[in-house]
Structure formats: C-alpha cells, structure tokens
Amino acid sequence: MRNEKLSMDLSTKDKAIVFESRASFILFNLLKSYCKGIVLLPANVCPIVPAVLLKGKLPFQFVDIEKESLSINEELALDLIKKNPKKYGAVLNVRTYGNSSTDVTSFFKNVKYYNKEILTIDDCCLAAPWFENKSFSSDLEIYSTGYSKVVELGWGGYAYCKKKYRYKRECIRFKEDDHNKLLNQFYESFRKNEWKVSTDSEWLNSIKPGVSFEKYKEEVLVKREKAIEHKNIINKIYKTILPPEICLPDEFQLWRFNIIVKNPEVVLKRIFDNNFFASNHFYNVSKLFDDKSNIVSDDLSRKVLNLFNDFRVSESDAYSIGKTIYNSL
Numbered sequence: 513m514r515n516e517k518l519s520m521d522l523s524t525k526d527k528a529i530v531f532e533s534r535a536s537f538i539l540f541n542l543l544k545s546y547c548k549g550i551v552l553l554p555a556n557v558c559p560i561v562p563a564v565l566l567k568g569k570l571p572f573q574f575v576d577i578e579k580e581s582l583s584i585n586e587e588l589a590l591d592l593i594k595k596n597p598k599k600y601g602a603v604l605n606v607r608t609y610g611n612s613s614t615d616v617t618s619f620f621k622n623v624k625y626y627n628k629e630i631l632t633i634d635d636c637c638l639a640a641p642w643f644e645n646k647s648f649s650s651d652l653e654i655y656s657t658g659y660s661k662v663v664e665l666g667w668g669g670y671a672y673c674k675k676k677y678r679y680k681r682e683c684i685r686f687k688e689d690d691h692n693k694l695l696n697q698f699y700e701s702f703r704k705n706e707w708k709v710s711t712d713s714e715w716l717n718s719i720k721p722g723v724s725f726e727k728y729k730e731e732v733l734v735k736r737e738k739a740i741e742h743k744n745i746i747n748k749i750y751k752t753i754l755p756p757e758i759c760l761p762d763e764f765q766l767w768r769f770n771i772i773v774k775n776p777e778v779v780l781k782r783i784f785d786n787n788f789f790a791s792n793h794f795y796n797v798s799k800l801f802d803d804k805s806n807i808v809s810d811d812l813s814r815k816v817l818n819l820f821n822d823f824r825v826s827e828s829d830a831y832s833i834g835k836t837i838y839n840s841l
Contacts (some may be wrong), residue, residue, distance in 0.1 A: 527672045530679050531725045534717040535656040535669025537681075540564045542652055542673065545680050546631055548603030552592065554584040555757070555798035555809035557606050557638070559698050559709070562797060566711040570601075572800035576806035582608035582764070585808070586619045593626045602631035605650075605737055608794070609760070609818075610638035610662060610767035613784055617649040631677075637661065638767040640740060641732050648672055662743075662767055663735045664822065668721065668728060682718070690715040707800040739822065740766070746821035746830045753834030755841070768818040771837070776817050779840045788833050791818045 532538050543551065543565070551565055551572040565572045575592070578585045584605050593600050603623050605616055620632040632639040632648070636642070637656035643661050654671040657663045673679060690713040697709040710743045721728065743766060750769045751759060760770040768791070773779050776792055793816075819833060 515734055526675065528675050528679065529670060529725065530673050531668075531670045531721060531728065533669070533719050533721050534658065535654050535671070536560050536564050537716055537718055538654060538671045538679075539633070539652075540568055540716060541682055542570045542631070542633075542671075542677060543570055543602060544682055546677055547601035548629060549599055551604060552584070552589050552600060553604050553798075554606050555796050555806035556582075556608065556812065557604070557797055558794060559633075559701070559797050559800075561604065561635075562801070563694065563709060563711050564716070566709075574801070574804070574806065577608065577808050577812070579808050580612065581614040582790050582808075582812065583614050586616075586622075590619075590622055590626070591674055593623060593630070597627035597630075600627065602633060604633040604635055606635045607637075607639045608710050608771055609764040610636075610640065611763045612636065612639045613763040614648075620649050640736055640766060641670075642816070643729055643733065651677060657732055660822075663739050665731070665735070665759045665779040667717075668732075670725070670728075684716060684718045685714045686716060686718050687714040690757075691711055691717065703708060703797050705799060727808050742747060742823060743821040745827065746825055749827060749830040750819055750821070750834050753831070753838055755838075758841070765821075769821050771819065772812075772815045773817060773837075773841065774815065775840070776815055779817060779837055782836050782840045783833060786832065786836050788829060788836070789820065790833070791820075792816060792819055 530538050546809050547570055551570055553561060553572050553574050554573045556577055562572060563566050563757050575589050576585050577583060589603060616634060623630050623632055631652065632650040635651045636653060638661065641655045641657055651674045652671050655669065657665040657668040659666055663720045694709060694715040747769050754771060758771045758773055764770050780790055780792065794813065796806060796813045798809065
C-alpha cells in the first residue's frame with residue numbers, strides 16, 4: 513500500500529487543516545501513521561470508529577463515559593495509562609451529542625504527562641463545524657458534514673492537526689456498495705448484540721474532495737447559520753411541550769433534541785405509528801466486543817431518544833411529536 517503526502521498549504525500558525533471527503537479517512541490516516549499502541553475509546557463511540565481501527569489493524573479498548581459530560585471517563589482512562597503508559601498509542605474523546613462545553617485541556621495534558629507520544633483526539637463530528645479562532649488542546653480535532661450532522665452536506669470532513677504530525681494519505685480503493693453493506697452490518701450487529709461487521713472490504717471513502725477547502729468552508733458557514741437557527745426554533749417547541757426533567761441540558765441539544773425516558777421503546781413506536789421518526793443513539797458499542805459492563809453508557813443507551821430538529825422536521829411536526837411523547841410518558 514503506497515503513501516501519498518498531502519500538502520499542508522491550508523495550515524495556520526500552530527496547526528494544519530486537513531480536508532477529506534470523509535472525516536473517518538482522516539482518522540484512519542493519522543492513526544496508521546502515528547499510533548503505536550492501543551487506542552482508548554469511549555464505550556458509546558460511533559461504530560464507524562472501531563471499524564476504522566479494525567481496517568487499519570489497530571488495537572483498541574473501551575472506557576465508560578462520565579455521567580455529567582457524557583464524554584470519556586477521564587479518571588478511568590488516566591488510571592489505565594498511568595499503570596502502563598507505553599501500552600497506549602491514542603486516546604479519543606467524543607463530544608457526545610455535539611457537547612462543546614466540556615474543557616478537555618487538562619485531561620489531554622495529563623495524558624501527555626504519562627506518555628507524550630500518545631495521540632490525543634477530540635472527535636467533534638456531532639458538534640457544529642467551527643473555523644473561527646479557538647483554543648486547541650488535542651493533537652487532532654475533527655469535524656464532519658456528512659449525513660445527519662449539524663451541517664449536512666452528505667460528505668466532507670476536516671480536522672485541525674498539530675503541525676508535528678505530517679499528514680499522509682493511504683492510497684486505498686473505495687466502493688460505495690461496500691460502504692452501504694457496512695452500514696447494514698452495523699444494524700445487524702445491534703440487533704444481534706454481536707459484532708457482525710466485515711471491515712476488510714473497500715468501504716472507506718478515500719476519494720479526494722472535488723472542491724477547494726475555501727469553497728467548502730464558504731458553503732458550510734452559510735448552511736451552519738441556517739441549520740442552527742432552525743434547530744433553535746424546533747428545540748424551543750420541544751422544550752415548551754416536554755417536561756424539563758426528561759430533557760438533557762442545553763449543551764447536548766444542538767445535534768438533535770435528546771430526552772431520557774423510562775419507556776423508550778413504547779415512545780419510539782408511538783412516534784413511528786404517527787408517521788414521524790426519532791432515533792436512540794448511541795448504542796453502547798463496547799457490548800459488541802466484550803461482556804464488560806460500562807454502567808453509564810449502558811444506562812444512557814437504554815433510556816435515550818433523539819428527536820430530530822433538522823430541516824426534515826417542520827414546526828408543525830415538532831408540535832405533533834412533542835404531544836405524542838408527552839401523552840406516552
């Protein structure tokens with residue numbers, strides 16, 4: 513497999529901007545180049561991440577999430593690294609439901625204290641895509657504008673990468689059919705509670721973007737403003753109807769409007785019976801690989817429902833969905 517260096521002409525003073533058709537391909541390339549050990553993942557990570565690691569033949573281990581931030585449990589992760597610093601090659605933090613309020617600066621500094629070679633990755637794929645100047649505490653901070661993201665182009669991902677890490681693209685083939693098969697295998701895995709995914713196919717999109725980063729950024733910025741405005745309108749309707757005790761705090765409500773209910777299957781069925789839709793992400797993906805209990809992730813995946821707040825949902829829809837949920841509690 514041949515490597516291809518990517519020009520870093522998109523760089524800023526302290527970091528380079530990497531731009532690809534898929535955020536997952538950026539993650540694959542950086543880890544293949546620089547990860548020298550086990551990758552620590554939060555138990556509720558999107559299944560595409562372990563699929564990326566399996567394709568790259570990179571080992572990984574799951575850690576439970578924190579109850580308040582819903583991000584990786586920092587204490588548990590640091591305990592593991594402290595006991596055997598050379599065992600681990602990367603730590604990936606996920607901004608669950610796009611929560612950007614949690615400060616992970618001290619966590620990543622502590623990781624580097626034990627082993628400065630460990631890659632620190634901040635997965636912001638469910639957060640609003642950000643280009644303005646901001647603090648940058650990780651080695652890689654990654655964003656996505658793929659399907660069902662805050663800004664949904666159906667493709668596109670970019671990352672801020674510390675300049676010490678020279679980005680190299682792996683030259684691999686891609687087949688759209690293989691990607692679709694992978695997604696279907698995810699659903700089958702969740703249904704059977706067992707990893708049923710073949711990651712050796714040509715599912716990872718390695719095609720170079722067909723537009724410049726500046727053109728991409730321009731489109732994202734326009735759509736970001738419109739998307740957030742619409743989401744705020746829909747969220748306000750949900751908050752007006754639903755009891756506050758079932759709603760997650762505001763910092764978790766941009767990607768979708770998330771609620772915690774005791775009877776999610778009943779509520780979800782009634783939403784679908786009324787010709788609307790909702791989801792229940794994110795499944796505790798660690799259960800597909802081992803029997804170890806991750807209590808917080810387990811509890812969240814059993815009770816959470818994600819209410820859509822994108823352009824697929826009108827204000828009238830939101831009122832109907834909210835009333836359906838309220839009458840189902």
